[in-house]
Each structure stands twice: as C-alpha cells, then as structure tokens.
Amino acid sequence: MKPYRHQFVTSISAVEQSHWQRLAGDSLFTSYAWLSALELSGSVRRETGWQPYHLVIYQQDTAHPVAILPGYIKSHSYGEYVFDWAWAEAYERHNLDYYPKWLSGVPFTPVVGARLLCEAPTETLYQFIQSVLDDEAAQQAWSGWHVNFPRQEEAWPSAQLLERHGVQFHWHNQGYTNFDAFLATMKARKRKMINKERDKVNSSDLSIVWLDASHIDKNIIDLFYQCYCQTYRKRSGHNGYLTRAFFELLFNAIPEQVKLCCAYRKHDQSNVQELIAASLYLQDKDTLYGRYWGALEDSEHLHFELCYYQGINYAITHKLARFDAGAQGEHKLLRGFEPVFTRSYHTICHPLFSQAIGDFINTERSQIAHYARQCTTLLPFKTQ
Numbered sequence: 001m002k003p004y005r006h007q008f009v010t011s012i013s014a015v016e017q018s019h020w021q022r023l024a025g026d027s028l029f030t031s032y033a034w035l036s037a038l039e040l041s042g043s044v045r046r047e048t049g050w051q052p053y054h055l056v057i058y059q060q061d062t063a064h065p066v067a068i069l070p071g072y073i074k075s076h077s078y079g080e081y082v083f084d085w086a087w088a089e090a091y092e093r094h095n096l097d098y099y100p101k102w103l104s105g106v107p108f109t110p111v112v113g114a115r116l117l118c119e120a121p122t123e124t125l126y127q128f129i130q131s132v133l134d135d136e137a138a139q140q141a142w143s144g145w146h147v148n149f150p151r152q153e154e155a156w157p158s159a160q161l162l163e164r165h166g167v168q169f170h171w172h173n174q175g176y177t178n179f180d181a182f183l184a185t186m187k188a189r190k191r192k193m194i195n196k197e198r199d200k201v202n203s204s205d206l207s208i209v210w211l212d213a214s215h216i217d218k219n220i221i222d223l224f225y226q227c228y229c230q231t232y233r234k235r236s237g238h239n240g241y242l243t244r245a246f247f248e249l250l251f252n253a254i255p256e257q258v259k260l261c262c263a264y265r266k267h268d269q270s271n272v273q274e275l276i277a278a279s280l281y282l283q284d285k286d287t288l289y290g291r292y293w294g295a296l297e298d299s300e301h302l303h304f305e306l307c308y309y310q311g312i313n314y315a316i317t318h319k320l321a322r323f324d325a326g327a328q329g330e331h332k333l334l335r336g337f338e339p340v341f342t343r344s345y346h347t348i349c350h351p352l353f354s355q356a357i358g359d360f361i362n363t364e365r366s367q368i369a370h371y372a373r374q375c376t377t378l379l380p381f382k383t384q
Contacts (some may be wrong), residue, residue, distance in 0.1 A: 027114035033253035041246035067118035081110030105148035110327035169337035171323040190380030213255030227294025
C-alpha cells in the first residue's frame with residue numbers, strides 16, 4: 001500500500017487555514033494569507049488563466065495534510081517569469097497543444113521560496129508527488145507540469161526532471177551601519193552616480209514617506225492602485241494582473257509585513273500633498289521584498305529611489321540580511337545588487353519534445369553560468 005494519499009482542490013478554502021499555515025511556516029508568498037488574497041480578490045481564477053489546483057497530501061492513516069504543493073492549471077504563460085513561450089510556439093508549429101499545463105509557483109511574483117509545504121519532506125514524498133503529477137497530467141492532457149523558483153533546500157529529483165537555471169539580482173547586507181557605509185564599499189565613480197541620482201530626487205519638490213498598514217486607508221489604496229495600473233498600461237497596455245481587492249485584503253491580512261514607500265508632491269498654495277508614486281514592500285524575518293512599483297507621472301531617478309535606494313536603506317536600518325527587488329534589471333548591478341541563481345523544474349509529457357527541451361536547457365545552463373560571471377564583473381564594489 002502506498003504511504004500517502006492525495007487530493008487536488010480547486011480553492012485554498014478547501015484546506016483549513018491552520019493546517020495550511022502549519023505547513024507553510026514562515027514562507028510569506030505561499031502563506032494562506034497571500035494565496036487566499038489572490039483567490040478571494042479574483043486575481044487568480046479560471047477566467048484569468050490561473051485555475052487553482054492545489055495538491056494536498058495525507059499519510060494513509062491521518063486526517064490532516066502532511067504536505068501541500070500549491071499549484072495552478074494554466075491556459076497561458078503570463079505572470080510566471082520562467083519564460084517558455086518558445087516551447088509553446090514549437091508545440092503550435094507541430095499542431096499540438098501546449099496548454100493546459102500545471103504550475104507550482106507564486107502568481108505574478110518571481111520570488112524564490114517554499115513550494116513544497118512540508119515539515120519533513122523525504123525522497124519517498126518527492127517520488128509520490130512526481131507519480132501523482134505524471135498521472136494527473138496524462139488524465140487531464142496537460143503538456144507537462146512545472147515547479148518555479150523553489151528554494152535551494154527543496155530536493156526535487158533533478159535526475160528525473162528538467163532543471164532550468166535563471167539569474168536574479170539581490171542585495172546582500174554585509175553588516176552596514178548606514179547607507180554611507182554601503183556606498184563606501186564602491187568605486188568612486190559608481191558612488192558619485194548614486195549620490196547624484198539621490199540628490200536629484202532630494203532636491204525636487206517631492207517628499208518620500210514610508211507608510212505602515214496603520215496609515216494605509218482606502219484612499220491610499222486607491223491611489224496606490226492607480227499607480228500600479230498606470231505603470232502596467234504604459235508597459236503592457238493593460239491594468240495589471242492584480243485587482244484592487246487583492247491589495248486591500250493583503251494589508252488587512254498581514255499588516256505587520258507590508259509597507260508602502262510613497263512619493264508626495266506638496267502644493268504650496270493649498271498645503272496639500274499629492275501622491276504621485278509608490279512601491280509596495282514586504283518583509284519576513286530576514287528579507288525585504290520590493291514589489292509592484294507604480295507612478296502617475298514621470299520624475300527623473302524616482303524609480304531608483306523608491307524601488308532600490310529606499311529599500312537598501314530600510315534593510316540596513318532594520319538589519320535585514322537580503323533585499324529582493326524583483327526579477328530582471330541589469331541596471332541593479334551598478335547599484336550593488338549581485339547575481340544569484342534561480343531554479344525551476346519541468347516535466348514535458350511528449351517524449352520527443354522532452355528530449356529537445358532538455359537539450360535546450362542543458363545548453364542554456366552553461367550560457368546562464370557565463371552570463372552570471374559577466375554580471376559579476378560589472379559590480380560597483382572596490383577590488384581587494
């Protein structure tokens with residue numbers, strides 16, 4: 001008899017919050033609060049191409065889950081940040097369907113963290129999960145299943161799955177006492193560049209204010225959401241993936257972990273301050289996360305100030321070890337963010353495509369390693 005049994009659920013509400021959170025522990029982005037806010041707000045649902053389909057695992061003789069793998073049936077590849085558009089196009093050229101597929105990951109957030117929620121995962125558990133997902137993929141005609149951005153500690157069987165690498169840029173706190181101490185580690189020219197960018201913002205008519213949840217009311221949420229939508233409209237032609245309700249639910253669910261860094265313009269005659277830009281920040285025990293910047297108007301270097309320099313300063317002040325400001329962005333290198341490797345795991349059901357994609361990933365991994373080495377040469381720090 002198998003040591004485990006399983007079920008797929010189409011809503012996080014099918015699992016008791018206490019059971020989910022016991023397994024999620026301190027994982028912020030796979031917490032019940034975060035994922036339920038996505039579902040309750042309508043940001044993820046079948047109509048948006050993110051049908052919740054979470055894998056819940058029990059031991060045969062227990063009523064409470066021993067492991068959960070949050071997951072979604074996908075009808076597109078938007079909002080994943082592990083790009084497989086070329087794979088989908090190859091399927092289409094051969095008159096095959098790449099969608100639906102199944103994905104374990106955090107919707108719209110390329111953050112490394114716990115994917116398998118479990119207190120004591122074993123090799124037997126990973127093998128069981130692989131068997132369950134393989135069987136489900138065959139029954140539902142998925143092209144495959146994928147696990148994006150798992151933390152390093154998760155022992156996914158890389159010999160049996162396709163392991164893909166990527167690069168993000170994170171800032172690491174080396175015990176800096178203040179922002180100037182961080183700048184002192186840089187070459188003079190790069191230090192001057194950052195000071196010039198910050199001076200440009202500081203000498204403008206803008207004021208930078210950090211707001212915690214106790215100061216974030218419905219009006220602030222409205223303004224922040226306008227910023228969020230405006231940035232997506234300029235970049236992608238739509239209002240973004242997340243609804244306003246998501247942000248309000250989030251501020252209410254985990255108020256101690258969310259903050260807004262806002263830029264206000266003061267009008268002399270009326271003495272009224274107008275919010276023109278904001279960046280959402282989240283914090284766990286040792287890491288700061290910058291997410292969902294938005295602006296209602298352009299202001300030189302304001303993006304760097306709200307999304308990078310303010311975050312670095314906050315991390316230093318609060319003695320946080322790391323600052324993850326989101327995916328991509330080689331311009332982060334010049335500002336002290338260092339390249340770090342990310343991983344994703346993939347099963348492609350079609351044997352010929354699995355072989356071809358496996359060959360591609362093997363070649364890509366060496367290219368990614370070379371890219372990371374090149375990025376390291378662009379860091380602004382003094383050489384020893």
